Each structure stands twice: as C-alpha cells, then as structure tokens.
Amino acid sequence: MKNNKVKLGFIGLGVVGGCSVNLLNRNKKIIERKVNASIEIIHLCDASAARLKQYSRQLGHKVKLSSDWQKVVNDPSVDIVIELIGGRDIAKKVIIESLKAGKNVVTANKAVLSENWDEIFSLAMSRGKVVYFEAAVCTGIPVIQALNEGLASNRINRIVGILNGTTNYILTRMFREHISFEDALKQAQKNGFAEMNPYFDIEGIDSTHKLSILSSIAWSCWVKRENIYCEGISKIQPIDIKYAYEEFGYVLKLLGVGKNCNNKLDFFVRPCLISKNHQFASVEDEYNAVLIEGEASGNIIFYGKGAGGDSAASAVVSDIMFLAKEVNMGTAGRVPYVNNSHCETLAFLPAQESAGKYYLRFSALDKPGVLSKISGILAKNNVSIAGVFQKEPVSKNKKAASILMTTHVVREKSIRDAVKEIDALSIIEAKTVLIRIEEMAV
C-alpha cells in the first residue's frame, strides 16, 4: 500500500544532520513500514564537500549534492526540507523560503522559531504547509508533541522545565563537589557539556527560547523572549547551594516556568530552589525534564537527555516520519500545527507582580539589633518570614554573619524593595542574595 515516495532535502550535515541521515538510513525498513510509504533522501546540502561525500556514500544511492541551500529549497522534487544548519539569519531564510516554495519543513532551530513564531506559522498556515520542530526543545524528549496532541484536551496551568543541559551540568557539579561556578564551567567545557562561548546557556537565553516555544504552544499565543524575565546562573555561589540544601532541604536548578495565574501569564527563567524530595531534584548533569500541569491530566513529567546528536536525530526523524505520512496522504498542513488565535484573551503578568517564596542570605555585621533591623524592613514591605537560620561566624576575626531566611509568598516588587532598603544599611557587608523558591507538589 505504498502510494508514493516522500522525498527529503537535508540542509546542514553537522552533528544533528549527520546523525539524522544515519538513523534514517539505518532503520529505513522499519521506518517505511510504519509510515506506509517509501522515504528517500534525494538532496544533501552542506558547506563542506567532505561531509557531502561522506554522507552520500553512506546512503548508497544517487543523491544530489549542493553547497547552496537555495538549490534544495528550489528543487521541485523535494517534499520536505530538513533545516539543521543552526544559527539565525540563514536558517530563518531557509525556513521561510521553503514554505514559500511549497515545502514542508522539519527544524531543530529554537532561536529562529522563538524569535519569528508568528511570521513562520502564519506563513505556514497561509501556504497550507507545516513546520515540525520536536528537536528544538529537550531534543529527544517528545514534549512538543505531548503538548500539541497527547495533552491537547487540557487547559495548561503550569509548565516547569529544566531546559538546558549545560547549566544543569554546572549546577550539579557545584552541588556535588562544592566548587565555584567558574570551576564548574571549566569542567563542563572540558567534558563537552559547555561551548567555549557559553553566554547563551549560562545566562538563560537558551532556556528562554525553549520556554517561549513550549509556552506559545501551551497557551496558543506567541510568548516572546521579552515576555520572559531572565536571570542566568553565573552569579550563583556554592555557599547558597550548600545552605539551601542543608538548612532548608532545597536543591538549586535553573528553571523555565510559565504559569497561568488567574488568566494572567507569568513567565520566568531563573535559578530556583526546589524541594529535595521533588522528582526534579534528581535530574542531574546534562539531563532535562519538563513538568506539564494540565487541568485534567494533573502533573506529567517528561525526562531524558537534553543534548546529543542521536537524541536530536530521534526527534528529527520521528518528525519526518509523521510528516511523511501526511504528505503521502495529501493532508500535511490541512490543520495548522501551531495556532495563535488565543492571544487576545490572555494578558502577561509584569515581572514585578510575579509572586513566590524566596530564599535570602544577608551578610551583616555581627552586632546587636541586626536581626531586628532586617526583619523590621521586611515586615514594613509585607514580606512574611517562613524560616530563619543564622550561621555562626567561621572565624572569630570575621565580623560578618550570614543570616539565612525563607519567606512566605510575596510579590517580586515587595521583596526587591525590601532588599534594596536593607542593602543600604551600614550593618550590611555585601549585596544580599535573593533566590526564588518554586513550589511543586511532589
């Protein structure tokens, strides 16, 4: 019952592209049986002639080779363009021009999708084509599909994700080995878990792109980067990881969080403390996890590797299979994969209005009246204290004491105002550390 050949053009044969070609080729027989059509790679494109040679040889059949992506996009035989070149400008052009040329697209490019969501999906809708992008978030974990299909009946109350492998690796090392951020970053770079320029990962930008994509699907509304409060992990000190764990039972993770608070959407990417008993506390190293709280499904957690060529290839090729079925039946794009019609009914909560519990570490002179002054300012700003722990000074010569506190739920603005006022006191020796606590049912 194989009706047609579905013809693929690959643009970009780096790690993910190469692994995807390999996976398709290796499992060709079972893939075609599942899809009920034959799937053929007919065009490969990469800047490197050596790679083109390598992969065309592996395929073992005749295939067009190009160094110019436009050749693939304008190849009338290609049904599906697989964009895996990374980066921004050219990748965006590849996606846009492919849709204009009547192709369906598979991509793993989170930055381009997150930053051009409306343009890409409006174009796809108007052209009756689809863009699939499972690999863009948490690589091999099928969480995009779950939001779009398996949990489609739910209103989504909350999404919480450990979305970036690099930062999770670094925080795991800081927690396990009591080392500084800088040393943990060096380890991550040495072991291939961080890039030489780690800015986008450690400052939370990558997580923000991924949260933007998940949230745009969950709430049928383009959630832009600028709608998401973003704070990275580069200022985290190991002492807070240690204190929060030992004194209050929390583990520190870089979380991406989206939640519906009385029809206002609250979004942030920031280091958060979570209960050491929650499943997320044991998500370590380069692993990722996403919690989706649906009104009917309750909390569902998806967990797996958040990086790696094979892991991404699993998602890319699964997308190709799903799309190939639809191409073969002539139904691809008949129902939009992404729908933005919900925007008008939901508002964004300003970051200052976001409410939560907090962990605070004050560095104060070891003098009478210090606790009274700090707690007085907190009270004045409506910050209610949940727990206090004062660490005795390490040496007798040191005059500063660490005072740790946790608060009840309070608005971001109130706690920031209080901290600002406290930090201006002469008894305060160093900037107060402020970390959000994210509560999740275990």
Added chain:
Amino acid sequence: MKNNKVKLGFIGLGVVGGCSVNLLNRNKKIIERKVNASIEIIHLCDASAARLKQYSRQLGHKVKLSSDWQKVVNDPSVDIVIELIGGRDIAKKVIIESLKAGKNVVTANKAVLSENWDEIFSLAMSRGKVVYFEAAVCTGIPVIQALNEGLASNRINRIVGILNGTTNYILTRMFREHISFEDALKQAQKNGFAEMNPYFDIEGIDSTHKLSILSSIAWSCWVKRENIYCEGISKIQPIDIKYAYEEFGYVLKLLGVGKNCNNKLDFFVRPCLISKNHQFASVEDEYNAVLIEGEASGNIIFYGKGAGGDSAASAVVSDIMFLAKEVNMGTAGRVPYVNNSHCETLAFLPAQESAGKYYLRFSALDKPGVLSKISGILAKNNVSIAGVFQKEPVSKNKKAASILMTTHVVREKSIRDAVKEIDALSIIEAKTVLIRIEEMAV
C-alpha cells in the same frame, strides 16, 4: 474553516465516561479551535437512566439516550464510538461491532485490547478504521502516542514500567511504614486505591495487560499475556523491603519489563529491586512511570498519575481530538495506527532463560558450615555472589539466621535450580526468598 461536525457516541458513563463528557463540554471552545472542526456528542448510552439524565442535562443540547449499546453502534450519524464500559465480553463486542459498522473507536480497555490485539487491529486495518487507546496504559501519561509517534524512529531496546497504581501504593506503604502486605492492602482499600477484590492488581495481571500493549506497539508484534512471566506482590514481606534498602541500597517496585536481548524478546512482570538513586525509586503511591530506552533517544521517562477519572479523561478526549481531525479530513485509518508485521523476525526468550541479578534471603539454622553449604550449591549452579550480609539473630532463643545475598547476572533457571537444592537442606528453616534486581542507568 470548519468543514464538518464530528459526531460522537459515548457508551459507558461511569467515572471515566462522565469525566470525559465533562471535559469535552467544559473546554469545547478551545478543543474545536485546535481540531478545526466542531465536535458534538450526539448519543449517550448507559445502563443507568439517572446517569443518562444527568449528563444529557449537562450537555445542554439535544442528545439521543440509549440503554442498549447496539443503538449507538448502529446509529448512522455517529462517527466515533467511545467505549468506556470496562469489563470484557460486551466491551469487546462494542469495539468489534463498531468497526464493522464503519466507526472509529476510542477506548480505555486494556484487558480487551491486550487479549484480542490481532483480531481488533486486523479488523480495523481491513475496514480502514482506527482504534485509539491512550488511556489504556497509565491513563493521562501520553506514552502510547510517544511510542507510536514521538519515538517512532527508534528501535526500542527496553521498556520498564511502574504500571499499576494499587501495587505501587501498597509497596510505598510497606516501605514507609514497615507494615505487612495485608495491612498495606487494607489501607489502600480504605483510601480508594485498591478494589474490594484486588486480585487483578496485586497479582500483576493488570500490569501484564499494560506491558502487553506497550510491547506490542514497541516491537510491532502481538505480545500476549502468556508471553509475559507474571508474579504479583502478595508474598512480599516487609523485612526484605527493609534489608534490601538498608544493606544494599535497593527499593522494591512491581515492574513490567520488556527487552530485546540479541533479537530475543524477554518479558516479565515481577517485584524487582532497583537502585535507590534511580528516578523510579521516587515514584511513590498511586503514581506510574514508564522508561523507554530507544537506540537513538536514550532513556526517556514519562511520569504521572496512573489512576483517576480526570486523568483518564485527559487521554480519552485528546484521542477524540486527534481522531476528529482525521475524520474531518477523511484520512482516519488511511495508515494503520497499529502494525503487526514485525512478528516473524523476533522470537520470545523463555522465562527460564531470562538473565538478571538477584537478591536472596536464606533462613538457615545458626550452625557452623551453613554458609559454606549454601555458597557451594550456588557455585555448582554457576551463581556468582556479589554481596553477602548476615544479620545477627534477633533473640538468643531463635536459632535461625537471615543470610542475605545479591548475585551477579545469572539465568533464571540456574538460580531456581540452586534455590531448590538449598531449600531441600535440613539446615534451611523456611523457603528462600528470591527477588530479581533490575539494573537501570541512573
């Protein structure tokens, strides 16, 4: 762009049926937007007139009401039959007759699917219809879809599941409160987590049905109950849960496991010890989890509530939505959802050939030479010891000692033969306890 109305007939308005009708009705607007078609419940069927009245009133529009399921199946206006009556014989008839009448089907009935897999899906294929069943395994966790679509490109190496909420609740209570199986079962019944007749749950039958379904999809091959070695938890003693945790760092779970061992498929449902550091160790109470090890994706874990009406409704209504899209486009059943063509190439591993590590507890007289005799018999049967711990007798009057051992990987037959020989010794006071250890990368 709403082309058609997709018309639903519900058979069975118990907990899951009622919650599904509610969810569909409550989220009608966003559901129809996502599906791009209007979805209407036009026929409700239940044995109870009170329920029919209750749900038809909630719908707020005219709907046919029947106490006879055949009326729904033979209603020419119905596009999709939703079978939620549970049980076996009638439920099977509903599914079969619906397909014969040209309807697509959504069901949550694991027993009927597991026991009639080939008949149901061959009929569906020949009639060009589909049967969707996400709620049949782990209710709201979208794991069927993940196997079928999001991970479709992978060869599956292994599936491990905590698939039954009742037994997981009981084992959690035994672990946390050091109580007997009988007392934990009573607690589960009292708190609504076990039925009055808990046989199917506690003896592993329910888990076997679910493993059968997951495995039949994963390996494109009907895995029947009789292909799955099955052992329940009713003989588990709290002392082994305690010793295994304290002395060896293991937690006891009822696992359903399927794995590909050199192209032979090994299946079992049995109490297993797993590392206390593995994510599964923190899956507690009525929660479920499934680990899928794909060749490319690596280990992916799905976690969530394994029971409850709303949780099941999340899956049932998501199935309805996906199917409604296809019905509306005229493509439902064009590609079979379940494909059994792989059977001929894979063989089943006999249970006696299954290999793993084991935990043993010998109850032996406290006499010289006991350890030598036991270890001699183990060695003769090629059982290699990994760890040993001998608990000192609790009271001086008691002559029996508990000797705990863990083994390296060994065939089931070898360890059974050894235990049989050891249990025949006069120094052995009680039947030796034998529990499989399942190793999973953390």
